[in-house]
Amino acid sequence: MIMKGRAHIVGDHVDTDQIIPSRYLGTLDPAKLAEGCFFNLLPGFATRVRRGDILLAGENMGCGSSREHAPIAIKSTGISCVVARGFSRIFYRSAINIGLPVVICPEAIDFTAAGAEISVDFDRGVVESAGRAAEFAPFSPSILEILSAGGLVPFMSRRLAQEEI
Amino acid sequence: MGLTATQKIVASHSGREHVAVGETVTVKVDLAMSNDMTSPLAVKQFRSAGARKVFDATKICIVAGRHMPFRDEAFGKSVDGVREWCSEHGIANFYADMEGMDHALVPDLGFIRPGMLICNADSHACTYGALGAWGLAMGSTDMAYIYAFGETWVRVPETIRVRYVGRPAKYVTSKDYVLATERALTVDGARYKTLEFCGPALDDLSVDERFTIANMGIEMGAKSSFMAPDRKVADYLASRTDVPYEAVWSDEDAEFERTLDIDIGELGPVLAKPHSPDNVVPVDEVKGVRVTQVCIGTCTNGRLIDLQQALEIMRGRKVAKGVRLIVTPATAIIMRQAEELGLIDEFRAIGAQINPPGCGPCTGWHQGVLGDDDICVATHNRNFPGRMGSPKAQIYLSSPYVAAAAAIAGVITSPEAIAP
Numbered sequence: 001m002i003m004k005g006r007a008h009i010v011g012d013h014v015d016t017d018q019i020i021p022s023r024y025l026g027t028l029d030p031a032k033l034a035e036g037c038f039f040n041l042l043p044g045f046a047t048r049v050r051r052g053d054i055l056l057a058g059e060n061m062g063c064g065s066s067r068e069h070a071p072i073a074i075k076s077t078g079i080s081c082v083v084a085r086g087f088s089r090i091f092y093r094s095a096i097n098i099g100l101p102v103v104i105c106p107e108a109i110d111f112t113a114a115g116a117e118i119s120v121d122f123d124r125g126v127v128e129s130a131g132r133a134a135e136f137a138p139f140s141p142s143i144l145e146i147l148s149a150g151g152l153v154p155f156m157s158r159r160l161a162q163e164e165i
Numbered sequence: 166m167g168l169t170a171t172q173k174i175v176a177s178h179s180g181r182e183h184v185a186v187g188e189t190v191t192v193k194v195d196l197a198m199s200n201d202m203t204s205p206l207a208v209k210q211f212r213s214a215g216a217r218k219v220f221d222a223t224k225i226c227i228v229a230g231r232h233m234p235f236r237d238e239a240f241g242k243s244v245d246g247v248r249e250w251c252s253e254h255g256i257a258n259f260y261a262d263m264e265g266m267d268h269a270l271v272p273d274l275g276f277i278r279p280g281m282l283i284c285n286a287d288s289h290a291c292t293y294g295a296l297g298a299w300g301l302a303m304g305s306t307d308m309a310y311i312y313a314f315g316e317t318w319v320r321v322p323e324t325i326r327v328r329y330v331g332r333p334a335k336y337v338t339s340k341d342y343v344l345a346t347e348r349a350l351t352v353d354g355a356r357y358k359t360l361e362f363c364g365p366a367l368d369d370l371s372v373d374e375r376f377t378i379a380n381m382g383i384e385m386g387a388k389s390s391f392m393a394p395d396r397k398v399a400d401y402l403a404s405r406t407d408v409p410y411e412a413v414w415s416d417e418d419a420e421f422e423r424t425l426d427i428d429i430g431e432l433g434p435v436l437a438k439p440h441s442p443d444n445v446v447p448v449d450e451v452k453g454v455r456v457t458q459v460c461i462g463t464c465t466n467g468r469l470i471d472l473q474q475a476l477e478i479m480r481g482r483k484v485a486k487g488v489r490l491i492v493t494p495a496t497a498i499i500m501r502q503a504e505e506l507g508l509i510d511e512f513r514a515i516g517a518q519i520n521p522p523g524c525g526p527c528t529g530w531h532q533g534v535l536g537d538d539d540i541c542v543a544t545h546n547r548n549f550p551g552r553m554g555s556p557k558a559q560i561y562l563s564s565p566y567v568a569a570a571a572a573i574a575g576v577i578t579s580p581e582a583i584a585p
Contacts, residue, residue, distance in 0.1 A: 160215055
């Protein structure tokens with residue numbers, strides 16, 4: 001699987017309040033959550049994302065509250081993948097669970113410019129932009145199982161079906 | 166080589182003799198939780214996956230009364246949906262009658278016991294570490310899976326030990342201990358790790374004061390907090406539950422990633438400046454900053470002792486002109502205790518307004534949202550940009566003493582300077 005798109009960049013320690021303010025937590029409607037995504041930090045973010053674009057972030061991406069509305073909001077804008085120097089653990093798990101791939105690759109953050117084309121090759125474990133490439137570590141087996149099922153909900157359905165046989 | 170308490174809890178919940186740091190294992194969950202904000206998605210995912218029954222209705226607890234009364238119709242409807250799901254699955258531990266917020270309520274009900282493994286779709290699940298339990302925060306979809314199967318995967322984390330030594334000066338509280346730790350470790354210094362708190366200055370604290378410290382583990386990125394359960398914890402539980410439990414402790418020769426000593430004796434009252442919980446400075450460094458709102462409450466500092474400490478400073482005085490003082494007891498139980506002790510009347514006489522029990526204005530959802538020009542001193546745990554409303558608002562995090570001093574003076578000031 002290869003994902004390609006333009007790079008959007010946010011900094012270090014972007015917390016879930018900045019990703020999606022609490023006033024949007026009353027809804028699970030993806031269009032509403034997309035509208036609220038980075039509401040204060042990057043107003044109008046969703047309108048600038050083309051489907052498939054890639055979000056780059058610094059350290060500790062998604063720190064703060066456990067609201068899963070945060071990765072859902074990012075995914076709902078059309079972002080296909082988040083590459084960061086590092087993630088907070090709750091955000092990391094939740095993103096995988098909803099089928100939003102998250103990649104830890106500090107080097108890629110160093111060489112990718114805002115608006116540049118960037119590609120993430122999950123089979124080779126490589127991020128490329130502007131002729132430069134960086135490798136990232138493969139997902140752990142438990143995460144890979146969830147990702148290849150398409151997220152935790154389909155993974156769950158499969159287990160439920162197996163156990164009922 | 167001995168084992169950390171975290172390794173022991175993970176091992177006992179994964180049917181293993183021993184687990185190594187860095188390993189990924191499947192653990193059985195003793196108590197699965199979510200709240201009014203996170204349950205609706207958990208329920209939706211549970212249903213979308215085609216799950217028809219929960220793993221064990223007695224091991225599920227949903228506190229959906231954290232933000233009450235309802236702010237709007239949509240929120241009321243979403244809590245009603247959770248209520249329906251709980252009734253469908255026979256989940257008796259459903260709290261949506263304004264009982265307050267989970268991290269104060271659920272320990273008080275005796276549901277959290279040493280050695281337990283609790284998963285909660287709320288980042289402050291680490292609070293339960295104060296009772297020697299392992300509280301793991303997760304997202305809603307993770308909880309949907311746990312509601313169906315009663316288990317989840319975890320990576321066995323490293324443990325960082327924080328040891329509090331020295332004797333605290335007057336007006337130095339457990340909130341100051343944890344803010345000082347925050348300054349030392351920063352907002353991601355304990356990411357993916359257990360923070361195990363110990364030391365003589367911790368032992369001296371009451372269980373309620375310890376909750377304040379355990380609660381803010383997540384603000385350093387921790388996967389969980391842990392404190393070795395002692396006599397005080399046993400006494401706390403004795404009046405709350407007769408369910409037996411097996412406490413665990415880290416072995417003397419357990420492998421800690423590092424040990425951080427914090428000398429409380431050298432600490433004065435501190436606060437975290439905007440816009441990060443690790444932006445911690447002594448109160449004197451920001452004294453004189455004008456304040457428009459003071460909030461006392463939350464899962465960090467919304468317990469009885471916090472209300473009492475605030476009143477030590479404010480008793481018999483008046484809130485400064487231009488300041489809104491908002492008090493939010495964390496639970497209805499605490500509200501009732503405070504009423505019986507006359508604290509609520511005292512707060513009212515000072516000029517405070519009392520919110521219904523719960524999370525109050527901490528998340529910027531209701532009951533005290535900040536505008537562009539607001540400067541707030543809050544006993545909360547987060548001061549991220551826009552956390553309580555406008556991203557231009559300034560939020561300072563402090564102990565109840567420092568918050569109370571600001572409410573009376575109208576500016577940030579040391580409790581010492583203003584104490585009666």
